[in-house]
Amino acid sequence: MPFRTSHAVALALCWLINQAASYSTCNNTASNLSFNSDTTVLSTAFYPNGSTIELPGTVASCAINSTTATGDLCRITLSVQTSCMSSIFLEAWLPANWNGRFLASGTGGIGGCVDYSVLQSGVQQGFATLGQNAGHNGSSGFEFFLNNRESLIDFGYRSTHIEAVVGKQLVQQYYGKPASKNYYMGCSTGGRQGFKTAMTYPEDFDGILVGAAGVDWLRVVSSKGILANRIGWPDVTGPAYLRNEQWAAVLAEQIRQCDGLDGVVDGILDDPTKCGFNPESCACGTAVLNDSVCLNPYQVNSVRKAYLPIADTKGDVVYPAWDYGVATDVFSRYPTAYTILLDYFRGAIYNNSEWNSTDFTAIDMDFALKVNPGSVNTAESDLSAFYSRGGKLIAYHGRNDNSVTSRNSENFFNSVQRTLNLTLSQMHTFYRLFFIPGMHHCTGGPGAWDIGQDGPVPGEMLTKESNALMSLVEWVESEVTPESLIGTKYEDDDHALPILGQRAHCVYPNVSVWDKTGDTKLASSWNCQLPS
């Protein structure tokens, strides 16, 4: 037998033996796992790299039937009873090539779907990774909250803590030693969960990566109802309501007026708070917009009100304004398509499946805050325990976010600074916020938004410079402080297609400024500096 062939056979044999060993380790270890009586192992199975993991029985609103293993892994699903009427579903992916670390993930929206994109990127990078369902299954609906205080507590803060506790026990038992460091990663509601855990259980994680955090969650949700009513909804044929093509024209005009303020005309408002858009400019008669889309005086007033901040019943501003240059679906589509407001207020606030959001006002918002089911709201900003235990937190937020306005992250950072009475450089020793111009909610958008937060990470982005999770690991373990993050824009946002451009994103309050000479598509042409 020629050497080459025999070598190949030996390698194949080796692979088979390793695979068999991995299969039986996964099976045997699983049968030997022991937890508190509230925890039940539901299933165990080994999946080789690249194999399909079927997800039968996942509720339709989670919109996923199957996923793909991103490494040889042992998949263990568990259920943790949190009361006589509530339980949390956990799913662990334990890679054969473990990097010694633990990574937990959050959920999105109203909460009940395992974030398989984090399981995939976590295992790909060697983390023992956990997913959770925040105590209920589904990303829409209210029945799981209705008259179920315990399920609301799971969603509010308990599920992420249980995920940390059980995840650590699982890692210890499966690998025979604890993880060297513990991490958390999540976006939107997952961002809220990350901050909540940092405040409530500061010891759970050494490093936390949060995107587009829905901190002040009840006001984030309420703002949609208040904005909708400000612009004339539900009277969609009334004189004050804008048709979709009118919103599109208003948005295009905002971008036309403000695009150049950041020095580069690219369709992106790097900092929408700098834009001084005047709705009057879109009125009929000004000849800016043509006769088919220009605004009548009622509509001009709607646009003006759409970009005012949200005040509570006492008249105090409690939630920041919507950003210019951001998709206006919150006005044209959200009142009907945004189900979270209706679901959450039916199930969690009013315990009334007939309630509707037609007449939503600040009274409803303030009432929700008084109820604050399961302490879901994270407007308080005391990260002092997380700070003093040496935790590190990277936050990012798209400046083109059409769900949670990016100013929410800025306000929160500033309020943590006030609460802890720290200087900016002290803040930067543990909490760094990166704004990402041209990024929508969590992912997507015209900007160089990809920082490794969206599923398996392409090979060229497995560096700490261009991968937020790796950057966090370096910060926690090697005290390499993240000075900037390089964002990447792929053609059609597809990792398999060519890179269209890259750009450095900066630590707030610094902003990235084009050097006026280099190619704007190269990260090296952008410098982080204090805003002018």
Ligand SMILES: *[C@@H]1O[C@H](CO)[C@@H](O)[C@H](O)[C@H]1NC(C)=O
């Ligand atoms: C592991 O368990 C699964 C069922 O859970 C079984 O199909 C498989 O044969 C087992 N593999 C080994 C190597 O024991």
Ligand SMILES: *[C@@H]1O[C@H](CO)[C@@H](O)[C@H](O)[C@H]1NC(C)=O
């Ligand atoms: C599981 O436990 C049994 C009984 O204690 C032991 O014989 C076996 O070796 C254990 N298996 C593993 C993989 O630890």
Ligand SMILES: *[C@@H]1O[C@H](CO)[C@@H](O)[C@H](O)[C@H]1NC(C)=O
């Ligand atoms: C899941 O499978 C069902 C039935 O095969 C199919 O109708 C549905 O479109 C699938 N959903 C997703 C998100 O792939």
Ligand SMILES: *[C@@H]1O[C@H](CO)[C@@H](O)[C@H](O)[C@H]1NC(C)=O
């Ligand atoms: C899994 O397979 C992919 C695609 O073949 C490969 O790039 C990757 O390195 C593999 N991962 C591991 C952990 O073997």
Ligand SMILES: *[C@@H]1O[C@H](CO)[C@@H](O)[C@H](O)[C@H]1NC(C)=O
């Ligand atoms: C959620 O779904 C999992 C399986 O996908 C199931 O084991 C669990 O009981 C469900 N949880 C609830 C609260 O319905």
Ligand SMILES: *[C@@H]1O[C@H](CO)[C@@H](O)[C@H](O)[C@H]1NC(C)=O
């Ligand atoms: C919720 O409403 C149901 C009936 O509509 C009632 O039986 C139940 O006591 C209410 N629960 C709470 C917590 O108010």
Ligand SMILES: *[C@@H]1O[C@H](CO)[C@@H](O)[C@H](O)[C@H]1NC(C)=O
């Ligand atoms: C008016 O402007 C809109 C938006 O720019 C455009 O789509 C439309 O074609 C224009 N209509 C006419 C009649 O020019």
Ligand SMILES: *[C@@H]1O[C@H](CO)[C@@H](O)[C@H](O)[C@H]1NC(C)=O
């Ligand atoms: C909401 O309630 C109002 C008044 O109670 C009613 O007129 C309207 O039809 C309801 N809308 C929906 C979508 O149920």
Ligand SMILES: *[C@@H]1O[C@H](CO)[C@@H](O)[C@H](O)[C@H]1NC(C)=O
């Ligand atoms: C805040 O910190 C400064 C500087 O360390 C100190 O002078 C001041 O008293 C502190 N303020 C409060 C309210 O603790």
Ligand SMILES: *[C@@H]1O[C@H](CO)[C@@H](O)[C@H](O)[C@H]1NC(C)=O
């Ligand atoms: C912000 O930019 C200034 C230069 O304009 C620099 O001195 C400072 O170190 C930067 N801060 C951070 C946190 O990167």
